[in-house]
Amino acid sequence: MTTLPPVPGPSSADEDGRRRHGEYKVPGGKLVVADLDVVDGVLAHVSISGDFFLEPDEALLDINRSLTGLPEDAGAADLAAAVTAALPEDAVLFGFSAGAVAIAVRRALAKATGWGDHHWNIIGPSVLPTHVNVALDEVLTEEVGAGRRNPTLRFWDWEEPSVVIGSFQSVRNEVHPDGVSRHGISVVRRISGGGAMFMEAGNCITYSLYLPQTLVDGISFADSYGFLDAWVMAALEKVGISAFYVPLNDIATEQGKIGGAAQKRLANGGMLHHVTMSYDIDADKMVEVLRIGKEKLSDKGTTSAKKRVDPLRRQTGLARSEIVAAMMEVFTERYGATPAELTEAELDAALQRVETKFGTTEWLHRVP
Incomplete structure (x- = not known):
């Protein structure tokens, strides 16, 4: 050629x-x-x-x-x-x-944009209740869509054990009420689709990207996942992990699945893309809390939920904070990102959303 x-x-x-x-x-x-x-x-x-x-x-x-x-x-x-x-x-x-x-x-034609067309910010991990974390995802996506905040990468942190279910999942079908009660689990619904996440303090790495939809203009829904996480693959490579996408939204290595992504696109042009990766999950507790049926496991080529948990800790030998630091470093080098903080107004708006939406029974059980 x-x-x-x-x-x-x-x-x-x-x-x-x-x-x-x-x-x-x-x-x-x-x-x-x-x-x-x-x-x-x-x-x-x-x-x-x-x-x-x-x-x-x-x-x-x-x-x-x-x-x-x-x-x-x-x-x-x-x-x-x-x-x-x-x-x-x-x-x-x-x-x-x-x-x-x-x-x-x-x-x-300036109808679509590239990474370099934007000034990116990074918000490092700070401990917040899980309800506030999911509320911030909605608030910050709206802010970016409205042009009031730069496109932003934010890392989550939390203390209370939680299950975060997808927007279209049924609580009844996804969690064991006895396990939730016994282990003091907070069950929260997010705005994006996808599956349930079992999260304890320090057992996962979770981040959210808030971006204008112009960045993925012309890119298919399926291809946008890998496109938005190319920097993550580079960061994982830096800490010794060769990772790849398994369509539609799983991140895996040769040793198994390590994470999953989800997205939500808002009418004002803002977009949320977020990922949770396993670091050191208690697999026994996870199967006591989540209903992980055979049908869901069948397309993963495995019969045990425990085999799907392949922690980053075991594959890298690094502390969770070191992996997060490597991810922030790669993102900064690639896109010229600068540090930022949550504003008081954004936190106040998130707390208000918890009261009116994310902390309500109506939202949590909106799917029977």
């Missing part, structure tokens, strides 16, 4: 006097670059380039022509469809895709 250099083409400044430029690095793949103008509300003088591979060479001109004349508000799916329709049947794309081209174009 041939590596294609940037293809020059006719260019003129668009109505506001600037040429639009967008870049997208395909995870595990190549860089796609889009340069274009906008004239009378449509794309003009489109030039796609990058370090990808494409055969035949002439297919690049087909891609450029397919995008020229499309409305500037075309969605990523429409852009990708136009590219796909224009490609010859024998075209081979290596290291990129029609969807990757669409993302680069959307970024050029």
